[in-house]
Amino acid sequence: xxxxxxxxxENRETIVEAAxxxxxxxxxxxxxxxxxxxxxGLTHGGFYGHFKSKDDLAAEASRAVMAxxxxxxxxxxxxxxxxxxxxxxxxxxxxxxxxxxxxxCIFGSLGADAARQGKPVRKAFAEGLRxxxxxxxxxxxxxxxxxxxxxxxxxxxxxxxxxVLARAVDDADFSDEILAASKAELLRD
Amino acid sequence: xxxxxxxxxENRETIVEAAxxxxxxxxxxxxxxxxxxxxxGLTHGGFYGHFKSKDDLAAEASRAVMAxxxxxxxxxxxxxxxxxxxxxxxxxxxxxxxxxxxxxCIFGSLGADAARQGKPVRKAFAEGLRxxxxxxxxxxxxxxxxxxxxxxxxxxxxxxxxxVLARAVDDADFSDEILAASKAELLRD
DNA sequence: ATTATCTATAGATCTATAGATAATGC
DNA sequence: ATTATCTATAGATCTATAGATAATGC
Numbered sequence: 001x002x003x004x005x006x007x008x009x010e011n012r013e014t015i016v017e018a019a020x021x022x023x024x025x026x027x028x029x030x031x032x033x034x035x036x037x038x039x040x041g042l043t044h045g046g047f048y049g050h051f052k053s054k055d056d057l058a059a060e061a062s063r064a065v066m067a068x069x070x071x072x073x074x075x076x077x078x079x080x081x082x083x084x085x086x087x088x089x090x091x092x093x094x095x096x097x098x099x100x101x102x103x104x105c106i107f108g109s110l111g112a113d114a115a116r117q118g119k120p121v122r123k124a125f126a127e128g129l130r131x132x133x134x135x136x137x138x139x140x141x142x143x144x145x146x147x148x149x150x151x152x153x154x155x156x157x158x159x160x161x162x163x164v165l166a167r168a169v170d171d172a173d174f175s176d177e178i179l180a181a182s183k184a185e186l187l188r189d
Numbered sequence: 190x191x192x193x194x195x196x197x198x199e200n201r202e203t204i205v206e207a208a209x210x211x212x213x214x215x216x217x218x219x220x221x222x223x224x225x226x227x228x229x230g231l232t233h234g235g236f237y238g239h240f241k242s243k244d245d246l247a248a249e250a251s252r253a254v255m256a257x258x259x260x261x262x263x264x265x266x267x268x269x270x271x272x273x274x275x276x277x278x279x280x281x282x283x284x285x286x287x288x289x290x291x292x293x294c295i296f297g298s299l300g301a302d303a304a305r306q307g308k309p310v311r312k313a314f315a316e317g318l319r320x321x322x323x324x325x326x327x328x329x330x331x332x333x334x335x336x337x338x339x340x341x342x343x344x345x346x347x348x349x350x351x352x353v354l355a356r357a358v359d360d361a362d363f364s365d366e367i368l369a370a371s372k373a374e375l376l377r378d
Numbered sequence: 379a380t381t382a383t384c385t386a387t388a389g390a391t392c393t394a395t396a397g398a399t400a401a402t403g404c
Numbered sequence: 405a406t407t408a409t410c411t412a413t414a415g416a417t418c419t420a421t422a423g424a425t426a427a428t429g430c
Contacts, residue, residue, distance in 0.1 A: 168303040
């Protein structure tokens with residue numbers, strides 16, 4: 001049953017990957033270790049060879065998801081310096097992102113849940129948020145850096161809140177309207 | 190052990206009240222029926238005389254919390270027509286609200302969770318959101334009603350996102366900065 | 379020999395129900 | 405007689421651990 005160190009490291013990554021999707025889809029307390037391991041193609045008992053606890057995995061999976069977001073935002077900024085804000089906002093507030101919880105921004109799907117977690121998860125959320133704010137600070141309009149950072153924090157809040165509200169309501173038109181309103185306001189000036 | 194009809198109705202309200210607080214504090218899947226009943230001063234088994242299921246309570250508790258929010262916002266609008274927006278934003282984005290999850294806006298604490306619930310809860314969230322948007326539509330600046338409604342939806346999103354992010358991070362200064370940024374931006378124009 | 383994974387299980391907790399109890403309200 | 409609540413429990417699920425197994429890597 002034993003596998004190579006390389007394969008074990010790969011398995012660990014698969015667990016983190018599965019957890020990143022399932023936590024976002026179901027919430028930290030809405031999915032169990034056994035289901036995550038099953039999604040990763042492994043058995044329940046093997047989990048504790050890789051992680052100290054479910055909380056430990058929650059922190060690591062959160063970090064992994066946020067690192068990917070930061071890389072994606074930075075890449076958009078680098079590749080499309082002229083219209084990066086528009087691209088990010090359109091992508092973030094798209095119907096596709098709203099409907100695909102398991103692969104969307106973790107602050108929308110798990111931000112409120114993170115507040116209920118221990119220090120490691122909340123530390124991961126703080127450190128994971130900073131690079132996104134840094135990208136937005138470059139992109140939003142404003143005379144001074146201080147003014148742009150303030151605008152960036154407000155814009156990030158608006159993105160997160162819009163996706164949360166658009167998902168919470170069961171009325172499709174209302175949901176679309178919520179996304180469209182923030183899209184229009186964020187790209188207005 | 191049996192109590193009067195009046196007392197039973199009162200007990201039901203106590204359960205809904207306790208659930209409204211505990212769900213906001215712990216999430217829909219972070220608290221059990223037994224704990225809610227204990228908080229209400231009743232025993233576990235008695236629950237199913239009042240509600241069909243935990244989901245049933247989740248929908249009813251959500252409606253109750255949102256009805257109270259709507260009443261509070263409408264009261265602020267009525268009593269302070271000149272500076273209601275400022276009052277609402279200052280209250281919503283205060284450190285006190287951030288730190289008191291169990292009595293704060295349900296969209297921030299349970300919005301993401303609601304997306305994972307069944308139709309009744311999501312219907313409650315849609316119907317509960319509308320009156321808050323209506324109040325904001327009166328308060329935000331804008332030439333036309335259409336423009337004001339768009340601004341209101343964007344403002345609500347920003348409020349919800351700011352409180353979610355401020356709670357998710359473990360860095361107190363960063364958290365305060367998130368709240369201050371949205372406060373400043375929302376009251377700028 | 380070491381160790382990554384598996385099987386099996388302990389012990390706690392969760393939702394929901396059955397049946398008993400005792401006070402209300404006809 | 406009805407019914408609101410209680411006690412007790414069924415059955416499922418959850419986190420975590422113990423010990424067995426078998427392939428890796430010295």
